[in-house]
Amino acid sequence: MQRILIVEDDATISGGIRLYLQGKGFAADCAGTIARAETLLAGSSYHLILLDIRLPDGSGLELCSRLRKISAAPVIFLTANDTESQMIAGFQHGCDDYIAKPFSIELLYQRILAVLRRSQSAASGDVFSYLTLTVDFVKMQVQKENAPVKLSAMEYKLLELLIRNRGQVLTCDLILERLWDCDGNFVDENTLRVLIRRLRQKIETDPKNPKLIVTVFGIGYTFGESQ
Known part of the structure; x- marks a missing residue:
């Protein structure tokens, strides 16, 4: 809704x-x-x-x-x-x-x-830009402040999932289910926390004060909304 x-x-x-x-x-x-x-x-x-x-x-x-x-x-x-x-x-x-x-x-x-x-x-377009981040979904390329950012396949899938659903809070269970569907690999909550941490380190200006991937405590994560 x-x-x-x-x-x-x-x-x-x-x-x-x-x-x-x-x-x-x-x-x-x-x-x-x-x-x-x-x-x-x-x-x-x-x-x-x-x-x-x-x-x-x-x-x-x-x-x-x-x-x-x-x-x-x-x-x-x-x-x-x-x-x-x-x-x-x-x-x-x-x-x-x-x-x-x-x-x-x-x-x-x-x-x-x-x-x-x-x-x-x-x-849902081909190129998405927000703050210092730009993602080209066709080329599967990510840039931060116009500089290339290298992501693993799982990190990219997670970022795309969050962006495609921006404005919504995605529960951890939903994210885990979607990541499983994307790669066919088992992903648990600990792995998800590691992925989130690594992704923030690569794309956030200040990973300790994230503005792109934001934790909604007790629920999950959302993209591009303040805490």
Whole structure:
């Protein structure tokens, strides 16, 4: 199930969006402040974020800028200010789309579907880039800061699995099952921990503070989301 975070201080608007999205099969959380949004983002992975620009404790523009450094989840701005300068500012801060209030819930829903399609297409494309990492899935080549990175076959399979499912938390059992299916070799949890450690050493800027392969304690791992 895809998860959406609604960051909007008007409880009537956020509650209505949440109910509609839940009726369409999404999981949705609401946050009325930047502080609450950051708490939710620290504990969960989201496939998309709906973000108001004017919030009680700060600017959604600045939150979007911070998100772009830690998350690949697309962002749609919701705002009453639909001037060209405000829209340009939104895109400059990293949003993927922009919708002005008041809006119809059906139009918002179609925008959400379109952004999610683009995001999923990018994740499944031939070349994937995020922060300092680039992966060419056709050539099976990995680069960090434009320098080649040599991975073992198992390390590459693990990295590809995580990237293909970015935005989701993969349990250890699921990862072990997929790695078995890929190579036909037995992989246990200890081997997985070793693979994760070696992979982080090769692709992370700071392996002790990973931004690419992140542990979700008690569950498994996710790609490209903050802890």
